[in-house]
Amino acid sequence: MVGTSLEFDTLLELCHEQHRRIVLAVLASEKRSLTVSDLTKAIVKHNHHTPLLEISEEDVRPIRLSLHHVHIPKLADLSLVTYDRERQLVEPTAQFDQLQPQLSAVIDADPELEAPVAL
Template identity: 55%
Template sequence: MTEDPIAFDAVLDLCRDKHRRIILAVLAEERRSLTVNDLRKTILSCDHHLPVTETSEATLTEIERSLHHTHIPKLESAGVIDYDSDRQLVEPTDQFDRLQPHLSAILDIDPTLEDPIEL
């Protein structure tokens, strides 16, 4: 077998957290740059099943903080996204495309994610 086990292990590590799985799933579905606000709304919809207008400020702050301090930095350090902090824009990289087969398999078996995850 010629698959790179390091790449597979990296995908498993990136998929360890549900919010990162949601982020990766929406990036895989949309295949374009997304704003941090887009990601926040998608997490609210998929994980909390609420629109922004019905969500507490504390929940919004918690999600925003986790995006900025945990999830975006982890995805960026793995090389699967580029993050423009000035524009609050997350863009999938070529590395993201190379992880797609493993990522798709993991996301397909996650019983907590609806298919497909959309904005």
């Protein structure tokens, strides 16, 4: 059973986008608040296999913008994270902790995320 406030289909839709899967995996792994910059670094590291400093701003900007305007707000709307836009801080909620086993099962099934995504 997924949980009382998040249906299974919603969970699958949430995990449909790879950047959100990476964000969820990093939040699950780190178990702490992270900045948008931290999450951007994790996505760049996963997708480009290179440090953030070696990627052009032209490549990083769309990732950061999609996190800020699409992916993090979607997680916040589902009460999985709180998002302080001023401080650019993302914090997992109690609901995230409750759903972590189901989220982890979906994330673990992703062949593109071979090892736990870490910062």
